[in-house]
Amino acid sequence: MNVVSDENGTIKIAMRGAGAPDTALQVDYSWRSDGDQALTQLSGSVRQGYQITSLTLSGTLTGLLEVDTSGVGYSYWNEGKATNSAKVRWSIWQPDLAPLAADWKTENLNGVTNFSMSLALHNTGTFVSNILSLVDVFALCASVTYPHGEIPILYRGPSRSEIRFGDMMLTAQVSAVPEPETYVMLLAGLGLMALGRRVPGRSRRH
Numbered sequence: 062m063n064v065v066s067d068e069n070g071t072i073k074i075a076m077r078g079a080g081a082p083d084t085a086l087q088v089d090y091s092w093r094s095d096g097d098q099a100l101t102q103l104s105g106s107v108r109q110g111y112q113i114t115s116l117t118l119s120g121t122l123t124g125l126l127e128v129d130t131s132g133v134g135y136s137y138w139n140e141g142k143a144t145n146s147a148k149v150r151w152s153i154w155q156p157d158l159a160p161l162a163a164d165w166k167t168e169n170l171n172g173v174t175n176f177s178m179s180l181a182l183h184n185t186g187t188f189v190s191n192i193l194s195l196v197d198v199f200a201l202c203a204s205v206t207y208p209h210g211e212i213p214i215l216y217r218g219p220s221r222s223e224i225r226f227g228d229m230m231l232t233a234q235v236s237a238v239p240e241p242e243t244y245v246m247l248l249a250g251l252g253l254m255a256l257g258r259r260v261p262g263r264s265r266r267h
Contacts, residue, residue, distance in 0.1 A: 080226025129218025
């Protein structure tokens with residue numbers, strides 16, 4: 062975690078490694094599914110005389126889906142399948158206030174996409190931010206079978222599924238109280254402590 066910029070009350074913090082670990086698999090026989098998740102916790106306090114008015118969490122994801130189609134049109138062709146999904150669950154806890162939360166999800170990503178979530182708050186004390194990210198992948202190989210089962214399977218074609226998070230960015234809007242034209246630099250106005258914990262992944266194979 063490091064401060065990327067601090068200008069005019071907008072503070073951008075790079076959250077490297079906050080997303081779930083890269084998850085990928087290639088199936089040449091039968092099917093397989095896999096998944097992983099990660100929890101990143103950020104706790105902070107606002108220096109007296111200042112406030113955080115909003116927080117925005119943003120980032121990128123890259124996905125890949127590949128299925129063998131070389132036998133499409135053949136009478137006994139069994140199509141392969143590849144899917145992926147990713148979720149981000151973000152919550153902020155503040156003393157004596159109801160928690161704030163936002164969710165984002167994507168499915169069957171083949172390429173690059175961006176996400177962004179914002180939460181409005183007027184925090185002049187402490188807060189805890191929890192970022193839970195989850196990824197899942199599934200792949201089923203393609204195959205060709207004989208019609209009467211003399212030789213059950215003649216050919217198998219590979220399927221591949223991948224999904225991975227890029228670095229996340231946390232953007233804080235910080236202003237002075239009661240003079241909104243006065244802004245505080247991050248290290249003077251916010252005490253931040255980050256704790257990242259990876260939760261063991263899930264794997265299923267057939």
